[in-house]
Amino acid sequence: MRKILDFINSNYVITDTFSISILDVLILTITLTTASVVIRLLKKIVNRKLLPENELKVRSIFSYLTWIIYVVIFLVTISKMGVNLTALFAASAALLIGVGLALQTLFQDIISGVFIMIDKSVHAGDIIELEGKVGRVEEIKLRTTRAVTLNNKVLIIPNHLYLTNSLYNWTQNGTTTRESVKVGVAYGSDVQLVKELLIKAAKSHPSVLVSPPVSVLFEDFGDSSLNFKVVFTLADSFKAQYPQSDIRFEIDRLFREHNISIPFPQRDIHVYSNTQGLVK
Numbered sequence: 001m002r003k004i005l006d007f008i009n010s011n012y013v014i015t016d017t018f019s020i021s022i023l024d025v026l027i028l029t030i031t032l033t034t035a036s037v038v039i040r041l042l043k044k045i046v047n048r049k050l051l052p053e054n055e056l057k058v059r060s061i062f063s064y065l066t067w068i069i070y071v072v073i074f075l076v077t078i079s080k081m082g083v084n085l086t087a088l089f090a091a092s093a094a095l096l097i098g099v100g101l102a103l104q105t106l107f108q109d110i111i112s113g114v115f116i117m118i119d120k121s122v123h124a125g126d127i128i129e130l131e132g133k134v135g136r137v138e139e140i141k142l143r144t145t146r147a148v149t150l151n152n153k154v155l156i157i158p159n160h161l162y163l164t165n166s167l168y169n170w171t172q173n174g175t176t177t178r179e180s181v182k183v184g185v186a187y188g189s190d191v192q193l194v195k196e197l198l199i200k201a202a203k204s205h206p207s208v209l210v211s212p213p214v215s216v217l218f219e220d221f222g223d224s225s226l227n228f229k230v231v232f233t234l235a236d237s238f239k240a241q242y243p244q245s246d247i248r249f250e251i252d253r254l255f256r257e258h259n260i261s262i263p264f265p266q267r268d269i270h271v272y273s274n275t276q277g278l279v280k
Contacts, residue, residue: 028077035069112159113142127238129168130161136238170237177237181247184225186263198230201250207243209233225263
């Protein structure tokens with residue numbers, strides 16, 4: 001027993017100012033193991049009161065929290081072993097500054113991720129538009145958000161962009177959205193007939209919902225056309241470009257059938273001839 005205690009307490013000199021013993025290693029191991037067990041218990045307790053879609057977010061938070069706790073425990077333990085942390089930090093000040101600058105954006109992303117989780121401005125399944133890019137949110141992590149674009153390409157969004165840019169959430173108020181198709185007709189066209197045909201074209205598409213009803217707006221008297229907009233509701237605005245295209249095809253067919261023309265831009269050029277100053 002005495003030999004075992006002597007072995008555990010024996011010191012191994014690493015440098016002039018730093019030595020370590022088996023007991024120190026055991027204490028560090030036990031402390032880290034205890035911290036890991038406590039964190040796991042806390043995670044289980046928290047997960048019981050969470051919705052399924054929030055479990056992944058909490059998992060990310062606990063992952064970062066675990067590493068922070070491990071670093072703190074490690075620093076405190078080696079400080080108790082006699083390591084001068086002040087001298088250590090001073091010697092590596094330049095390195096720490098470089099690492100801090102490199103990790104600046106990372107911490108911005110993490111903080112932004114925490115804000116997203118707290119205010120719930122974005123959820124998995126939402127359709128968002130950010131910096132001109134549109135995607136359906138698939139997964140929200142603590143540092144990044146994963147979305148899929150209309151072309152089925154994966155879009156990885158750093159979370160700090162939510163704080164520095166305007167975010168458009170297409171489905172914040174629900175899954176249905178109001179979409180539209182614009183068209184111009186020639187001057188002299190029967191505007192009431194145009195309205196009826198636009199409503200008919202929109203209603204004929206199976207993706208257009210019955211309620212709220214399709215409506216038509218007479219937007220303006222343009223330079224070369226009378227401008228209309230037909231407004232309708234879709235259940236899946238993420239693929240709105242396809243119903244919009246089909247409705248345009250149907251509008252073109254109905255207009256041709258009823259002799260309503262869609263004009264192209266025209267300009268009248270008037271040429272004036274001045275012959276008074278000519279010398280005979």
